[in-house]
Amino acid sequence: MRIRRFARPYARAIMDAAGSPQKANEIRGELMRFAAAMHSAADLREFYANPAFDEATKVAVTTRIAGRMKLSELAAKTLDVLVRFHRINDIDAILAALAAYVNSALGVAVAEVQSAKSLTPDEISQLADTLSKKVGKKVELDIRTDPALLGGFVARIGSEVWDASVAGKINKFRESLA
Numbered sequence: 001m002r003i004r005r006f007a008r009p010y011a012r013a014i015m016d017a018a019g020s021p022q023k024a025n026e027i028r029g030e031l032m033r034f035a036a037a038m039h040s041a042a043d044l045r046e047f048y049a050n051p052a053f054d055e056a057t058k059v060a061v062t063t064r065i066a067g068r069m070k071l072s073e074l075a076a077k078t079l080d081v082l083v084r085f086h087r088i089n090d091i092d093a094i095l096a097a098l099a100a101y102v103n104s105a106l107g108v109a110v111a112e113v114q115s116a117k118s119l120t121p122d123e124i125s126q127l128a129d130t131l132s133k134k135v136g137k138k139v140e141l142d143i144r145t146d147p148a149l150l151g152g153f154v155a156r157i158g159s160e161v162w163d164a165s166v167a168g169k170i171n172k173f174r175e176s177l178a
Helices: 007-018 021-040 042-049 055-068 073-084 088-106 121-135 166-177
Strands: 108-115 138-145 152-157 160-165
Touching (some): 007 021, 007 088, 021 042, 021 055, 021 073, 042 055, 042 088, 088 108, 121 152, 121 160
Antiparallel strands (some): 108 152
């Protein structure tokens, strides 16, 4: 995933304010809960996007939501800053940048995996272990289903790609015949 340039300073500030990658990861989890609530409520997204509502109203609503969600003081302050700087609707990009910083600090690689079918927990665990051995880091999986692969999976960590899909094997066979 590409990290948006504007999101980096906000993510860096959260990392610095948290004091440790583990604490920043906890804050990220809290902010993800808020983002999920925003995504599930169209009226809330429209509220933040609407310039007719002044900043004070938006801050008050955000503070009330943070209180009901029992967010930590740092998470609530982060949301306050995002509202004041008109970046609350960009929270997903900021969380992606924060995840990249946290994973880098903790030595975790994120593998984007496309699978032909839904994977069982055992298959997920085996795939994570195998990829972890290949890259020499702990690996977290971001799994999406793509039936066009016909079978197997394609995993990407950074610029490295492991294609163990049936569609990939068919394409390689076609290329070898040409």
